[in-house]
Amino acid sequence: MPRNKPLILITNDDGVYAPGIRALIETIKPLGDILVIAPDKPQSGMGHAITINSTLRIKKIHEETGYAEYSCSGTPVDCVKIAVNKLLPRKPDLCLSGINHGSNSSINVIYSGTMSAAVEGCIESIPSIGFSLCDISVEADFGASKKIAYSVAKRILEHGLPADVCLNVNIPNIEYEKLNGIKICRQAKASWEEELDERKDPSGQSYFWLTGVFKNYDHGADTDEWALANQYVSIVPVHIDFTAHHTIPYLKNIDIKL
Amino acid sequence: MPRNKPLILITNDDGVYAPGIRALIETIKPLGDILVIAPDKPQSGMGHAITINSTLRIKKIHEETGYAEYSCSGTPVDCVKIAVNKLLPRKPDLCLSGINHGSNSSINVIYSGTMSAAVEGCIESIPSIGFSLCDISVEADFGASKKIAYSVAKRILEHGLPADVCLNVNIPNIEYEKLNGIKICRQAKASWEEELDERKDPSGQSYFWLTGVFKNYDHGADTDEWALANQYVSIVPVHIDFTAHHTIPYLKNIDIKL
Numbered sequence: 172m173p174r175n176k177p178l179i180l181i182t183n184d185d186g187v188y189a190p191g192i193r194a195l196i197e198t199i200k201p202l203g204d205i206l207v208i209a210p211d212k213p214q215s216g217m218g219h220a221i222t223i224n225s226t227l228r229i230k231k232i233h234e235e236t237g238y239a240e241y242s243c244s245g246t247p248v249d250c251v252k253i254a255v256n257k258l259l260p261r262k263p264d265l266c267l268s269g270i271n272h273g274s275n276s277s278i279n280v281i282y283s284g285t286m287s288a289a290v291e292g293c294i295e296s297i298p299s300i301g302f303s304l305c306d307i308s309v310e311a312d313f314g315a316s317k318k319i320a321y322s323v324a325k326r327i328l329e330h331g332l333p334a335d336v337c338l339n340v341n342i343p344n345i346e347y348e349k350l351n352g353i354k355i356c357r358q359a360k361a362s363w364e365e366e367l368d369e370r371k372d373p374s375g376q377s378y379f380w381l382t383g384v385f386k387n388y389d390h391g392a393d394t395d396e397w398a399l400a401n402q403y404v405s406i407v408p409v410h411i412d413f414t415a416h417h418t419i420p421y422l423k424n425i426d427i428k429l
Numbered sequence: 430m431p432r433n434k435p436l437i438l439i440t441n442d443d444g445v446y447a448p449g450i451r452a453l454i455e456t457i458k459p460l461g462d463i464l465v466i467a468p469d470k471p472q473s474g475m476g477h478a479i480t481i482n483s484t485l486r487i488k489k490i491h492e493e494t495g496y497a498e499y500s501c502s503g504t505p506v507d508c509v510k511i512a513v514n515k516l517l518p519r520k521p522d523l524c525l526s527g528i529n530h531g532s533n534s535s536i537n538v539i540y541s542g543t544m545s546a547a548v549e550g551c552i553e554s555i556p557s558i559g560f561s562l563c564d565i566s567v568e569a570d571f572g573a574s575k576k577i578a579y580s581v582a583k584r585i586l587e588h589g590l591p592a593d594v595c596l597n598v599n600i601p602n603i604e605y606e607k608l609n610g611i612k613i614c615r616q617a618k619a620s621w622e623e624e625l626d627e628r629k630d631p632s633g634q635s636y637f638w639l640t641g642v643f644k645n646y647d648h649g650a651d652t653d654e655w656a657l658a659n660q661y662v663s664i665v666p667v668h669i670d671f672t673a674h675h676t677i678p679y680l681k682n683i684d685i686k687l
Contacts, residue, residue: 213482215481215482216478216479216480216481216482217476217478218475218476218477218478218479218506218545219476219477219478219539219540219545220474220475220476220477220478220504220540221474221476221540221639222474222639223473223474223639224471224473224474226628226636226637226638227625227636227637227638227639228634228635228636228637229635229637245639246478248476248540249639252623252639252641253623253625253637253639255623256623256624256625257625278552278669280671281477281548281552281669281671282477282478282479282506287476287477290539294536294539294620295620318687319687322685322686322687323685326683326685326686327685330683333673333676333679335618335673336673336676338680347687350687352686352687353685353686353687355677355680355681355685357670357672357674357677358670358671358672360593360670362552362553365510365511365513365514366514367485367511367514367515370484376486377486377487378484378485378486379484379485379486379487379511380484380485381479381480381481381485381503381507381510381511383510404687406680406685407671407672408672408673408676408677408680409671409672409673410671410672410673410676411536411539412615412616412618413538413539413616413665413667413668413671414614414615414616414665414666414667414668415591415593415594415666415667415668416615418591418594418666418668419613419615419666421591422596422613422664422666423613425584425588427580427581427584427585427611427613427664428580428584428610428611429576429577429580429605429608429610429611429662
């Protein structure tokens with residue numbers, strides 16, 4: 172891959188054959204040389220999991236000039252680590268993850284394999300962006316998302332990102348013409364109210380499905396949830412220093428002793 | 430479980446039979462009524478993974494007055510969700526995770542199942558603490574860690590924690606008498622330099638182990654890495670708003686358009 176074109180890493184968490192990553196590849200291809208490595212099966216909800224107690228398999232699926240594609244038995248974060256360590260000729264200019272089938276706004280950033288791949292890219296000092304469409308359907312319409320992913324990726328290739336920051340881009344599930352624009356937001360304060368759906372297996376033993384209801388407690392007009400509800404694309408800058416700096420004086424003051 | 434005693438949830442990522450959680454249970458038992466739910470197998474490196482594409486099993490292992498213990502087929506975060514939704518009579522006063530066999534300082538907070546369980550407790554508005562001993566050995570000596578976990582848990586039961594903040598407590602692998610104290614720190618800037626250890630299976634196909642070397646780029650005396658290297662217990666307050674607020678003006682300024 173020649174040095175004069177941008178080198179772009181693409182991954183996701185829905186698996187290498189998901190329509191969302193196919194849409195992302197198609198729209199990003201004109202921007203540079205592309206390396207795709209994505210999980211060989213759906214890995215939604217994997218968060219920042221890495222494979223350390225088991226082995227990994229990598230399979231080359233396709234190669235042509237300026238484009239290569241691999242599947243991997245691991246998690247989205249594994250994919251980024253493998254790309255950086257083994258597959259890429261140099262540090263890429265951009266790491267893109269998605270387009271996810273389903274929202275990763277607000278607190279979902281923490282559960283999301285899509286965003287964890289972008290966060291891992293950020294840890295590796297690569298400008299990184301996760302894209303998610305607010306439609307979990309496998310038949311989701313990625314028409315608007317493709318245009319947005321192209322615009323955002325192009326702009327970040329030109330301008331870069333602040334150190335230790337990646338972007339969480341969420342796209343409302345509406346037609347492109349109905350979008351009101353793009354808003355830079357903060358993460359809304361929200362959580363999931365879990366429900367355990369209890370069932371019986373054929374031998375009468377209980378098993379459970381984890382489900383839940385998303386609860387947004389934060390209706391600030393500067394939040395991602397507000398933007399999405401008002402037909403804006405939301406972009407939240409996400410950082411990798413998790414320290415709650417503002418609480419350090421309080422904690423020093425309560426004087427926890429050995 | 431009567432209301433007058435603190436109700437304490439305990440989990441981990443090394444599995445319910447790991448010596449680290451046994452040490453934590455033993456030292457915390459005098460502080461309140463205890464519910465333990467932990468993975469039925471090691472779940473290190475699971476990050477904030479949740480089980481949404483598969484089913485969950487829960488098994489009661491032990492019960493006595495003021496104490497109950499369960500194993501779960503899921504991740505550390507699943508354990509917290511199941512405890513809050515299904516097993517606990519009310520919101521607990523404290524959620525403790527660990528004691529992990531191995532450090533979760535610095536960037537390891539993001540890969541750590543131990544810390545992800547504490548972060549999930551925090552998302553559920555429970556004062557939450559993850560404990561890790563800087564010794565990955567199964568025969569690690571948890572003597573000092575038990576005293577520290579007791580002191581920190583007791584202090585936080587008395588004083589509470591700021592909203593949306595949990596604690597990442599790391600303990601150097603030295604005798605209690607040699608500790609210099611406890612330091613409230615920020616997360617050091619560090620990352621892993623990955624190495625993929627390639628091997629051949631019996632049929633000649635490649636497979637890989639993900640390994641790596643920890644690289645600390647940040648030698649500030651206010652960091653957790655500095656504290657640990659200088660025989661202090663490190664406590665980093667960790668928050669769940671991942672927004673890089675300081676970068677919002679820059680991003681607004683580069684004017685990303687549809």
